Amino acid sequence: MHAWPASEVPALPGTGRDLTIHDTATGELVTLEPGPVARLYVCGITPYDATHMGHAATYNAFDLVQRVWLDNKRQVHYVQNVTDVDDPLLERAERDGEDWTVLAERETALFREDMTALRMLPPRQYIGAVESIPKIVPLVERLRDNGAAYELEGDVYFSVESDAHFGEVSGLDAEAMRLLSAERGGDPDRPGKKNPLDPMLWSAARAGEPSWDGGSLGRGRPGWHIECVAIALEYLGMGFDIQGGGSDLAFPHHEMGASHAQALTGEHPFARSYVHAGMVALNGAKMSKSKGNLVFVSTVRRSGVDPAAIRLALLAHHYRADWEWTDQVLVDAAARLDRWRAAVSRPDGPSADALVEEIRTALAHDLDSPAALAAVDRWAGLQESAGGTDEGAPGVVSRAVDALLGVAL
Numbered sequence: 001m002h003a004w005p006a007s008e009v010p011a012l013p014g015t016g017r018d019l020t021i022h023d024t025a026t027g028e029l030v031t032l033e034p035g036p037v038a039r040l041y042v043c044g045i046t047p048y049d050a051t052h053m054g055h056a057a058t059y060n061a062f063d064l065v066q067r068v069w070l071d072n073k074r075q076v077h078y079v080q081n082v083t084d085v086d087d088p089l090l091e092r093a094e095r096d097g098e099d100w101t102v103l104a105e106r107e108t109a110l111f112r113e114d115m116t117a118l119r120m121l122p123p124r125q126y127i128g129a130v131e132s133i134p135k136i137v138p139l140v141e142r143l144r145d146n147g148a149a150y151e152l153e154g155d156v157y158f159s160v161e162s163d164a165h166f167g168e169v170s171g172l173d174a175e176a177m178r179l180l181s182a183e184r185g186g187d188p189d190r191p192g193k194k195n196p197l198d199p200m201l202w203s204a205a206r207a208g209e210p211s212w213d214g215g216s217l218g219r220g221r222p223g224w225h226i227e228c229v230a231i232a233l234e235y236l237g238m239g240f241d242i243q244g245g246g247s248d249l250a251f252p253h254h255e256m257g258a259s260h261a262q263a264l265t266g267e268h269p270f271a272r273s274y275v276h277a278g279m280v281a282l283n284g285a286k287m288s289k290s291k292g293n294l295v296f297v298s299t300v301r302r303s304g305v306d307p308a309a310i311r312l313a314l315l316a317h318h319y320r321a322d323w324e325w326t327d328q329v330l331v332d333a334a335a336r337l338d339r340w341r342a343a344v345s346r347p348d349g350p351s352a353d354a355l356v357e358e359i360r361t362a363l364a365h366d367l368d369s370p371a372a373l374a375a376v377d378r379w380a381g382l383q384e385s386a387g388g389t390d391e392g393a394p395g396v397v398s399r400a401v402d403a404l405l406g407v408a409l
Contacts, residue, residue, distance in 0.1 A: 017068070017361060024276050034069070039242075040065060041232045044082045063120045067363070068364060082127070132227060136230045148264075155204050158263070181252055187200070197252075226260055240271055244275045278317075279322045282324070318369065340380055372404070
């Protein structure tokens with residue numbers, strides 16, 4: 001599977017800062033010091049509908065992570081998956097009388113278009129669940145053979161008790177986990193499981209559903225969590241720098257994935273830090289495909305809105321905050337974009353050196369994009385009110401906003 005084209009990231013004078021970011025597992029800010037190549041895994045979409053603003057906000061957060069690392073003269077090895085076979089996808093295809101593969105391919109293509117328009121930097125590997133099945137099957141067999149997994153009526157489950165570190169990612173108690181498991185794709189009430197929280201690794205073939213050769217597992221398809229584990233271990237290895245996604249992935253997805261990997265390798269941790277973006281709401285409820293309360297990126301783009309304004313609307317909110325999408329959010333972002341473009345269109349302006357350092361400092365401190373926007377606003381205000389004599393300043397501001405915030409002026 002291929003990703004989308006990369007936009008050029010301008011080089012800036014000087015060097016950026018080490019990134020300090022909130023780690024869900026510790027509940028604290030941690031300063032990341034990757035090697036020359038920083039390793040990032042972000043969980044991708046299940047392509048049964050178009051990209052909504054909640055998705056866009058999440059991928060925007062981890063695009064900022066990449067930009068901070070690149071500004072710090074590091075290479076970035078970024079991996080993202082596509083869950084191109086899963087219950088929600090199959091259910092939507094059946095509802096609409098459509099082939100599930102056609103639905104997945106169409107929505108994945110639209111996602112690529114949206115990411116390109118928003119100037120999100122692409123992953124080095126963009127890997128689907130289906131193409132990963134040959135890598136997944138041996139991992140499930142290993143877990144079963146070493147006693148970390150068991151069979152139940154042809155399905156294979158992971159035993160959470162096989163990992164001594166289970167629970168460290170989300171920090172939730174057993175009752176909270178059980179409630180979330182039921183809400184987020186688990187089956188805690190299924191009879192015969194050793195622990196209600198045990199997640200499925202391999203689902204035996206069922207009538208009317210796609211299935212693949214699972215070797216000694218029999219025909220079937222993979223569970224959700226083992227998909228990301230197989231891809232991350234293949235391309236990044238254990239102990240990569242960040243596993244990221246929306247806050248609703250902390251449990252069960254990231255919790256279970258970490259335990260899968262740790263039981264497989266005997267090493268800890270799966271990721272050095274777990275970073276989660278907040279949820280975007282519409283009309284008082286979290287945007288959700290299941291609820292249908294969505295604002296699609298493609299719909300807003302096709303209405304004539306500049307993708308740079310969409311990106312500014314996302315950047316106006318701290319990545320960890322839960323916030324509400326409204327028409328006014330977009331109006332404000334479009335007005336900001338106009339002010340910034342007017343400011344950098346002049347032949348000279350106030351010195352931009354301090355501004356570049358302000359943006360760097362803001363982003364290095366837990367991706368504080370609202371503070372970065374406020375700094376650019378102040379520079380634009382000075383440009384409007386007093387101007388300046390630095391002929392290079394508008395160009396420096398334009399390149400800095402592009403390189404660090406992903407907004408083309």
